[in-house]
Amino acid sequence: MKQQLSVEHLLGIKYLNKNDIDLIFETANNFKEVINRPIKKVPSLRDITIANLFFENSTRTKLSFELAEKRLSADVINFSASQSSVKKGETLIDTVNNILAMKVDIVVMRHPNVGAGVFLSKHVDAKIINAGDGTHEHPTQALLDSYSIKEKLGTVKGKKVVIVGDILHSRVALSNIFALKLQGAEVKVCGPTTLIPKHIRSLGVEVETNIKKALEWCDVANVLRVQHERMDIKYFPSTREYTQLFGINKEILDNLGKKIVIMHPGPINRGVEITSDVADADQSIILNQVENGVAVRMAVIYLLAQQIKR
Amino acid sequence: MSKKVLLNSKEIDIILHRLACQLIENHNDFSETVLIGLQPRGSFLAKRLASILTNDYKIKDIHLGLLDITFYRDDFRRRDEPLEATNTQIDFLIENKNVVLIDDVLFSGRSVRAALTAIQSYGRPENVELLVLIDRRFSRHLPIQPNYRGRQVDAINEEKVIVHWKELHSKDAIYIDNK
Numbered sequence: 226m227k228q229q230l231s232v233e234h235l236l237g238i239k240y241l242n243k244n245d246i247d248l249i250f251e252t253a254n255n256f257k258e259v260i261n262r263p264i265k266k267v268p269s270l271r272d273i274t275i276a277n278l279f280f281e282n283s284t285r286t287k288l289s290f291e292l293a294e295k296r297l298s299a300d301v302i303n304f305s306a307s308q309s310s311v312k313k314g315e316t317l318i319d320t321v322n323n324i325l326a327m328k329v330d331i332v333v334m335r336h337p338n339v340g341a342g343v344f345l346s347k348h349v350d351a352k353i354i355n356a357g358d359g360t361h362e363h364p365t366q367a368l369l370d371s372y373s374i375k376e377k378l379g380t381v382k383g384k385k386v387v388i389v390g391d392i393l394h395s396r397v398a399l400s401n402i403f404a405l406k407l408q409g410a411e412v413k414v415c416g417p418t419t420l421i422p423k424h425i426r427s428l429g430v431e432v433e434t435n436i437k438k439a440l441e442w443c444d445v446a447n448v449l450r451v452q453h454e455r456m457d458i459k460y461f462p463s464t465r466e467y468t469q470l471f472g473i474n475k476e477i478l479d480n481l482g483k484k485i486v487i488m489h490p491g492p493i494n495r496g497v498e499i500t501s502d503v504a505d506a507d508q509s510i511i512l513n514q515v516e517n518g519v520a521v522r523m524a525v526i527y528l529l530a531q532q533i534k535r
Numbered sequence: 536m537s538k539k540v541l542l543n544s545k546e547i548d549i550i551l552h553r554l555a556c557q558l559i560e561n562h563n564d565f566s567e568t569v570l571i572g573l574q575p576r577g578s579f580l581a582k583r584l585a586s587i588l589t590n591d592y593k594i595k596d597i598h599l600g601l602l603d604i605t606f607y608r609d610d611f612r613r614r615d616e617p618l619e620a621t622n623t624q625i626d627f628l629i630e631n632k633n634v635v636l637i638d639d640v641l642f643s644g645r646s647v648r649a650a651l652t653a654i655q656s657y658g659r660p661e662n663v664e665l666l667v668l669i670d671r672r673f674s675r676h677l678p679i680q681p682n683y684r685g686r687q688v689d690a691i692n693e694e695k696v697i698v699h700w701k702e703l704h705s706k707d708a709i710y711i712d713n714k
Contacts, residue, residue, distance in 0.1 A: 251620075252620060
């Protein structure tokens with residue numbers, strides 16, 4: 226297998242090919258072993274500096290990236306928009322170029338605007354890793370989701386995955402659809418029709434509005450959070466009604482006649498899209514996803530850093 | 536280009552048994568000793584030695600681990616070809632153990648330097664020794680010497696030592712290849 230990524234930046238899953246995903250997963254396997262050692266650190270990136278630019282709130286993604294970078298011995302600087310000159314009117318390119326003037330090699334960026342990563346990659350001289358751009362893509366989340374499915378079920382190919390919830394506002398859903406289709410999985414989305422994009426079928430996924438039917442069909446259910454903060458209008462009458470129609474509880478799962486895998490990218494709204502007993506059940510791999518997130522991000526950073534010439 | 540046989544399979548077998556006996560001389564029953572093969576090529580030698588110690592010399596409970604040093608190498612981003620990582624399998628702690636690092640060919644010493652760093656991730660060993668099948672003299676970049684060596688070779692830098700294991704190449708043999 227080719228030992229180098231076909232891309233210079235990780236801007237979205239749609240730019241990757243199957244080989245890239247296989248390479249990232251194989252590298253992540255090695256790093257998963259590393260992060261389970263008594264000393265969880267390797268010196269590979271000791272002369273690389275990484276800036277984490279978060280123009281939008283994040284807890285676990287930011288922590289996961291920072292931990293991945295530190296486990297690889299990179300130097301890390303953190304930046305969040307709330308404490309920065311962005312508030313004073315500075316443009317994105319100026320902000321980033323100012324940071325790059327301090328000799329930064331890789332930029333990990335989350336931004337509320339779609340395409341911010343692509344825009345940046347065309348204007349600045351650093352490797353860009355998209356940590357979420359608006360409602361567009363969140364590639365590392367999709368990679369760790371697929372990696373976790375592969376770890377649990379042995380393969381992604383041929384598996385039936387349903388993505389439940391707010392598909393319209395979810396970058397996790399879009400990246401997951403790209404990643405799963407690339408690896409040969411069957412994908413359905415399930416949620417209120419108002420929260421399902423009109424042309425979603427053109428991506429080769431099916432739409433199901435009945436949660437019970439969707440769960441009966443699938444091997445894996447990836448449950449998303451309802452993103453109230455991105456909703457400028459009301460998409461469904463009430464949270465209670467959403468829970469009644471699309472919430473996943475133990476009773477529904479017990480009546481399926483098979484054990485499906487439950488995933489959630491977090492943060493969980495317990496009692497809304499998923500009940501506590503489901504989130505904590507042994508068929509849920511939510512915490513494995515978090516652990517795998519560090520290994521997968523280490524792999525992505527390592528493989529991109531490999532391309533930086535001295 | 537000519538390829539010369541340095542050691543044939545019979546000679547390799549004699550050397551492996553001699554190395555096993557030298558290990559027994561210094562490590563008795565191996566209760567405080569672990570063998571660590573450096574991935575990928577040192578692992579064949581390490582497995583072979585472990586099997587000789589177990590089958591021919593009836594030593595029980597040999598601790599054998601395989602260590603990948605890719606992430607500890609000092610030539611990351613300095614090579615044209617990207618480095619390829621392999622698995623690490625060390626399912627025991629090496630705290631206060633006698634560690635024997637095992638590799639097939641000792642050349643610049645840089646892999647061993649990386650292994651010395653990598654092994655610390657598994658605890659603080661009591662001491663570390665190095666066993667190699669082929670020791671290429673006069674080619675070292677670092678002050679590293681083996682404690683156990685199969686055969687010392689004076690090869691010039693342009694020459695290549697090629698190790699074939701029967702697990703991979705149908706028979707054991709070591710060649711010198713001068714391009």
